[in-house]
Amino acid sequence: MQLTSTNSSIGLIYALKKISIDYFKIQFKYKVIIIILIKKNKINISLKKDKFTEFLYQKLAWGPLYKKADGKVIENLDNNSEKYIKKSLKIMKISPKSLKNKTVFNIGTGREAKVFAKYGALVTHLDIGKETVKEVKRWNKKTKKKIKTFSGDINDFNLGLKKFDIIFLAGIYQHLKNPAYCLIKFLNALKVNGIMYLGFYRTGEFKYFIVDTIRYLVNKKLLPKIRELNSIIYCTGHLNHYQSSRVMDDFFVPYKHNFHPRDVIHDIKKLGGEILYFDNDMREYNHESKNYFTIGGDRIYIKKKKNSLN
Numbered sequence: 086m087q088l089t090s091t092n093s094s095i096g097l098i099y100a101l102k103k104i105s106i107d108y109f110k111i112q113f114k115y116k117v118i119i120i121i122l123i124k125k126n127k128i129n130i131s132l133k134k135d136k137f138t139e140f141l142y143q144k145l146a147w148g149p150l151y152k153k154a155d156g157k158v159i160e161n162l163d164n165n166s167e168k169y170i171k172k173s174l175k176i177m178k179i180s181p182k183s184l185k186n187k188t189v190f191n192i193g194t195g196r197e198a199k200v201f202a203k204y205g206a207l208v209t210h211l212d213i214g215k216e217t218v219k220e221v222k223r224w225n226k227k228t229k230k231k232i233k234t235f236s237g238d239i240n241d242f243n244l245g246l247k248k249f250d251i252i253f254l255a256g257i258y259q260h261l262k263n264p265a266y267c268l269i270k271f272l273n274a275l276k277v278n279g280i281m282y283l284g285f286y287r288t289g290e291f292k293y294f295i296v297d298t299i300r301y302l303v304n305k306k307l308l309p310k311i312r313e314l315n316s317i318i319y320c321t322g323h324l325n326h327y328q329s330s331r332v333m334d335d336f337f338v339p340y341k342h343n344f345h346p347r348d349v350i351h352d353i354k355k356l357g358g359e360i361l362y363f364d365n366d367m368r369e370y371n372h373e374s375k376n377y378f379t380i381g382g383d384r385i386y387i388k389k390k391k392n393s394l395n
C-alpha cells in the first residue's frame with residue numbers, strides 16, 4: 086500500500102511520539118541510574134581524617150582497581166602483583182612452591198595476600214578499609230583458603246612477636262602516620278631469619294617536589310574536580326584507572342613521607358635487621374643534570390638477624 090501524504094505524516098507523528106516517549110523513558114531510566122551512582126559514589130569530603138583515608142582508599146584509589154582481582158600484566162607498571170611478588174621472591178631466594186606453610190604478613194588491597202595464599206602460605210592480612218576485608222573473606226569462602234584478614238590502622242594493630250617468615254609491604258611505609266614506630270613493630274613481628282620487603286618513596290625525586298607542592302596547595306574541596314580533570318586528561322575518562330588512583334593517593338592521603346635509603350638502612354640495622362638486598366643506589370640528586378630524572382634506592386629487602394627492641 087502506498088502511503089498518502091496524510092497517512093505518512095500521521096505515521097511520522099506517531100513514530101516521533103513513540104520515539105520521544107521511548108527517549109523520555111530512557112532518559113528517565115539513565116537519570117535515575119546516574120543519581121543512584123552519584124549517591125553511591127558520593128565523594129564525602131567532610132569525613133574525619135581516619136574515615137576519609139579509608140574512604141579514599143576504598144572508593145577513589147586502590148580499592149576499585151584491585152579489591153576484586155589482580156590487575157593485568159602491563160609493562161613497567163606494578164599493575165599485576167603476582168608478577169612483582171615473583172620478582173621479589175627471586176631476590177629473597179624463595180621459590181613460590183616453598184611458600185607452603187610459611188607465615189606471611191601483608192598490608193593492602195588483598196590482591197597480594199591472595200597471591201601468597203594461592204601458593205599455600207599462611208597469610209595474615211590487614212587493611213584500613215572494611216570492604217577490602219569483606220572481599221578477602223568472600224574470596225576465602227570461594228577458594229577454601231584461610232587468609233586471616235583484619236580491618237584497622239597498622240599504627241594501632243597488635244602484630245605480635247616473632248610470628249612471620251615474610252613481611253611484604255609495597256607502597257605502604259610512606260603513608261603511615263608514624264613509620265619509625267611501625268618499623269619497630271614489623272621487625273619485632275619477624276622471626277629471626279625472617280625476611281621483609283619494604284618499598285618506599287625516595288627523597289629528592291623531582292616528581293615528589295611537585296607532588297608535595299601540590300599537596301600543600303590543594304584542599305579536599307578540589308578533590309572531585311582534580312579527579313575528573315585527571316581522568317579526562319590522562320585516563321581516557323576513566324575515574325578508576327591506575328594513574329588516577331595514584332593521583333588520588335599521592336595528593337590526598339593524610340601522610341606522605343619521603344625517605345633517604347641511608348636513614349631507612351640506619352633504622353633497620355639499629356633494630357637488628359640486616360640488608361639482604363638493596364640496589365645500593367645512593368646517588369644524590371642533581372636536578373640540573375641531564376643524566377637522570379629518577380633513580381632507584383627505594384626498595385629494601387631485610388633479614389632479621391637477632392631480636393630487636395620491644
Ligand SMILES: C[S@@+](CC[C@H](N)C(=O)[O-])C[C@H]1O[C@@H](n2cnc3c(N)ncnc32)[C@H](O)[C@@H]1O
Nearest residue numbers: 142147193194195212213214237238239255256
Ligand atoms: C598504595 S596502596 C598499595 C597496597 C598494595 N601494594 C596492594 O597493591 O594491595 C596502600 C594500601 O594500604 C592501605 N593502608 C594505608 N594506610 C594504612 C594503615 N595506616 N593501616 C592499614 N592499611 C593502610 C590502604 O587501604 C591501601 O589498600
